[in-house]
Amino acid sequence: MSKKHNYKSVLAAVRTRLADATYPSGTLLPAENQLAQEFGVSRPTVARAYDQLAAEGLVSKKRGVGTIASQHPVACSSLPTPYTFGLMLPGAGESEIFADINDQIIRQAESIGFSCECEGTTANNAETRSMMALSSMQSYIAKKVDGIFFAPFERVRNIDAVNKAVCDLARQAHIPMVLIDRDIVAPPLRSSFDLVSLDNTTAASLMAHHMIAAGCRNIYFFANSHSAYSVNIRQRAVKITVIEAGFDFYDQSYICGDPKDMNVVRNIPIIRRQTGIICANDATAAILMSSLAELGYVCGTDYLLSGFDDMKYSSFLTTPLTTYRQPCTEIANVSIDLLMRRIKTPDSHPLTVLLEGEMVERMSTGFKK
Numbered sequence: 001m002s003k004k005h006n007y008k009s010v011l012a013a014v015r016t017r018l019a020d021a022t023y024p025s026g027t028l029l030p031a032e033n034q035l036a037q038e039f040g041v042s043r044p045t046v047a048r049a050y051d052q053l054a055a056e057g058l059v060s061k062k063r064g065v066g067t068i069a070s071q072h073p074v075a076c077s078s079l080p081t082p083y084t085f086g087l088m089l090p091g092a093g094e095s096e097i098f099a100d101i102n103d104q105i106i107r108q109a110e111s112i113g114f115s116c117e118c119e120g121t122t123a124n125n126a127e128t129r130s131m132m133a134l135s136s137m138q139s140y141i142a143k144k145v146d147g148i149f150f151a152p153f154e155r156v157r158n159i160d161a162v163n164k165a166v167c168d169l170a171r172q173a174h175i176p177m178v179l180i181d182r183d184i185v186a187p188p189l190r191s192s193f194d195l196v197s198l199d200n201t202t203a204a205s206l207m208a209h210h211m212i213a214a215g216c217r218n219i220y221f222f223a224n225s226h227s228a229y230s231v232n233i234r235q236r237a238v239k240i241t242v243i244e245a246g247f248d249f250y251d252q253s254y255i256c257g258d259p260k261d262m263n264v265v266r267n268i269p270i271i272r273r274q275t276g277i278i279c280a281n282d283a284t285a286a287i288l289m290s291s292l293a294e295l296g297y298v299c300g301t302d303y304l305l306s307g308f309d310d311m312k313y314s315s316f317l318t319t320p321l322t323t324y325r326q327p328c329t330e331i332a333n334v335s336i337d338l339l340m341r342r343i344k345t346p347d348s349h350p351l352t353v354l355l356e357g358e359m360v361e362r363m364s365t366g367f368k369k
Contacts, residue, residue: 005039007110008082011049013039018058018069029059029067052113082113085339086140088120088150088166089180090129096311097326098151101180104332105149112336117145130156137169147176147339152184154228160184167193176342178335182230192350194338196331198308199354200230203324204237206359207278207306210322212245214365216276216304219247220268222255222288223280231280234308238278259288266295273367275303282307282314282323289317289364305364320362327355 005013014035017023030038032046039046050067053059059067087105090098102121109116120129120136130153140148148170152163163184170177179195211219219242221235235254242249257264259279265288268277279285285307289299299305299319307314310325334353341348 005041007041007045007048008113008115010035010039010041010046011052011113014049014053015058018053023069025069027069028065029069031066048111082115083146083340083343084115084117084143085109086117086120086136086143086145086148088133088136088148090121090151095309097309097328098181100326100328101332101335104329105336108333108336114146117143120148120150127156129153130159130162133162133166134169137166141169141173141175145175147178147343149180149335149339150177151180152182152228154182154231155224155226157226159226167191174346176339176346178339178342180331180335182228184229186229187233187236190350190352194342194351194353196335196338196353196355197230198324198326198331198357200233201237202354203308203357203359204234204278205241207308207322207324208238208241209245210359210361210365211276211278211304211306212242212247214276214304215273215367217247217274218269218271219249219276219278220253220255221278221280222257222259222268222284224258224284225256227256227280234278234280259284259291262291262294265291268292270297270303272302276365277303277305279305279307282309282311282321285321285323285364286311286313286317289319289321293318299364300366300368304367310360314360315362317364319364322362322365323360325358325360327357330355 023029032043032050035046036043050059050061054061058070060070061067087102089102106116117140119139133153150166153159156162167177167184177193179191179193181197183195184191208219219238221238223231223235239249255264255268259265277288279288285305289305292299292303297303306322308324310323314321314323334355338351338353
């Protein structure tokens with residue numbers, strides 16, 4: 001049975017033909033339609049391969065003429081080696097934002113020319129994923145991947161030990177790693193790994209200002225136990241913003257618990273039309289809205305509520321949820337850039353890249369008149 005070709009195999013074949021002078025310097029390469037017919041692929045697939053070769057300086061494209069082999073083609077031994085990267089990110093069932101980040105990394109893999117191993121993204125449950133973590137890492141090490149994207153674990157017990165063990169394995173194997181969304185140590189400490197995340201301080205501060213402007217004078221921050229360190233950053237930013245605005249933020253203003261636990265929810269001192277609750281994420285906010293409704297409280301009438309991440313269901317809740325949208329595409333793209341940089345300059349100082357998102361205002365942060 002003949003081999004089924006795709007973008008990567010077409011790109012590799014043309015590179016080889018350039019290197020061994022099947023396509024000599026200065027000559028026209030086959031027309032895109034001709035090569036598409038040869039490999040049994042679409043013309044856009046060939047066009048994309050030619051564009052990549054042009055970006056590498058192996059060919060030049062001239063309008064009205066075609067694609068021409070460069071006068072000084074790069075020898076096969078010096079062609080860029082395609083990298084293989086391992087993904088250690090939550091599956092789609094655990095977090096929508098990581099599904100988007102995963103998808104963007106894979107799209108970029110197809111475009112740039114690296115490949116991805118996805119063993120570390122197969123579990124959709126945080127507990128299961130943490131149990132698989134070390135075996136996934138050992139598999140990546142055995143496969144000699146060139147780098148790893150890792151979102152440290154949250155919402156499971158002994159998260160610090162698991163996260164440290166994963167990172168220690170990468171360090172011992174000399175595999176570059178970029179952390180996505182959060183660090184493995186509590187702020188203000190920083191690990192020795194590159195980190196790409198939302199600017200949580202700015203995002204949480206904007207959300208607190210928004211609540212105050214909406215008329216809230218009693219503001220709470222609600223998070224699940226064992227949350228990621230990014231949640232700590234959000235909580236601190238809310239606290240500072242509230243205090244600087246001249247209002248109180250007590251220890252009791254930070255509520256850490258399960259939003260399904262009615263004993264926890266019942267103890268939130270709701271002051272009608274003065275209370276605002278900023279949740280660590282949309283999932284927590286959605287459950288909390290339901291729990292408060294069981295107690296007779298109506299969002300937008302008795303209290304205001306917000307979250308982070310802009311999950312797809314956020315606009316379809318009983319009261320559509322105000323949230324802060326993560327810049328998932330940019331997080332993925334910058335993570336790739338940092339991993340490439342780390343491969344080329346392994347001893348460079350670790351970078352922290354904080355990206356701005358976007359507040360999405362909906363009915364949950366406006367009191368009904």
